[in-house]
Amino acid sequence: MKQTVGQILGKAGIRIPLILWSLAVLYPIFWMFLGSFKSNAEIYRNPWGFPETMNFQNYIDAWANYGIGTSVINSLIVTLVGTALTLVLAIPTSYAIERVNFRGSHLLFMLYVSAMMIPMVLGWIPLFFLLMDLNLLDNIFGLAIVYAVSQLPFTIFILTTFISTIPRSLEEAAAIDGMSPYGVLWKIITPLSMSGIITVTIMNAIQFWNEYFMALIFLQNSKNYTLALAIDFISNEAQYTNAWGTLFAGLVIATVPVIVLYAIFQRRITKGMAEGAIKG
Template identity: 45%
Template sequence: MHKKTLGSSILSAIIYVIMILWALCVLYPLVWSVFGSLKDNQQFLLKMPWSLPEWPLLWENFANVWTNYNVGTYFMNSLIVTIVSTVLALLLSSTTAYVIARFRFKGSQALYNLYLASMMIPLILGLIPLFFLLTDLHLSNTLFGLILVYTAMNVSFGVFVLVGFFKTLPKELDESASIDGSSDYGVFFRIMLPLARPGLISVGIMNVLNIWNEYVMGTVLVNDPSKYTLPIGIAVMQAEMQYRTEWGPLFAGLLLSIIPVLVVYFIFQRQITSGMVAGAVK
């Protein structure tokens, strides 16, 4: 028994050491970016790139990149596209998942399988058709066209996750609400949707991460600089610097793109964990 306890303690210690090393590897680039955003080019070129920033700290790099490099415009575009696309994707995926899970009709399983199959198609294959489709609809180089594309991209995943939640909810809830005179819409929005909150939060966070960091679709479908999202804007900013890269503002722009994602994760980390675990069990 003593040997077994000693072996498990050693194994636990090894696992903790590995986890700590992994956490340091993940945090190091973030800390290095923070240090880099507070330096000027002279500190990067004349000293070690990973050295601590000198005093006074150059907080003006954030104001510089926000105004002079139009990061403020890119940030607002990303914010609008992410919020609207996430809300629309959640609305469409939740209603579709509810119908598939709670109503039996011919072709319901085939419809569900169709959504699952669409998740296996690489997004790169849809670039050219989407480009010509948005051009024909006069939606290219618009935030609205980008919102429609991002919404459609994330509906399938939401359906996949939320169908499991709705299937496990007791059918007596539907019947009791119907007897009380509630319509199908009332049952869904007043009873079923609040009960599926863990799944909605998990799906919503995944959608936010995917949309906020998306680069390829935005690059192809949007060519107007005033409509660029943050990932595209930072890449354009680096290209515009050409032969003299302003490392401080560049790292500041990167941090401005990371901070909203970190804030969302820290706020909803418990809901994300509980939602994913509940979805896995169900």
């Protein structure tokens, strides 16, 4: 069937702004990628053009001379430990809130939900002194614990929604067969909630990988810097040493894993969030 002029204009009115927005978002990333292969002279001479040669020296300098390599390892450790700890704490808590009948379960859930509304900045000073007392200040594992706790309310909120839709009859049948409550949790509830678990895992991992302010407050030794702090250091140095190509290279190293991760699991994230919204 032929489309009417109104339908064509309606589709164009939706698509054109989306295309313009996509170009506005993608162009700085593309420009950053090109700049990572330029020398300082090329950046000043032709900042918007293509590099004359593919110069990888900026990546070598960023990795070796500015500590990006060490920071990548630190960020990877913090992200993996923080994400795993969040799941270990959130999955049993979500199951207990949703399935175990105890006085105050609804109140506990509301406390977790309300904690999502509290700005994390209000807890930075108390956390600083708490980590100092526990000898976890300037420690990447201490930072991972803070990350995990900060994302618990969001993770519990999402997982509780998924667990609430699982039929109780499956748990009752497993209990009749002699399965323990822990077996029910890890062998029945967890696999059936895998869509929600994958969603919160990816979103938490991206959050931990990119986080800057808490790392800035709780980490002091440059050897413990995460990737965000290392890039901030390069940015400050670039103002005096003109290491703009090295800065662009560091930004590419930090950005590409997030883009690849989101591109691979984008459908899973969208599906998980949509299912959580519908089930909720």
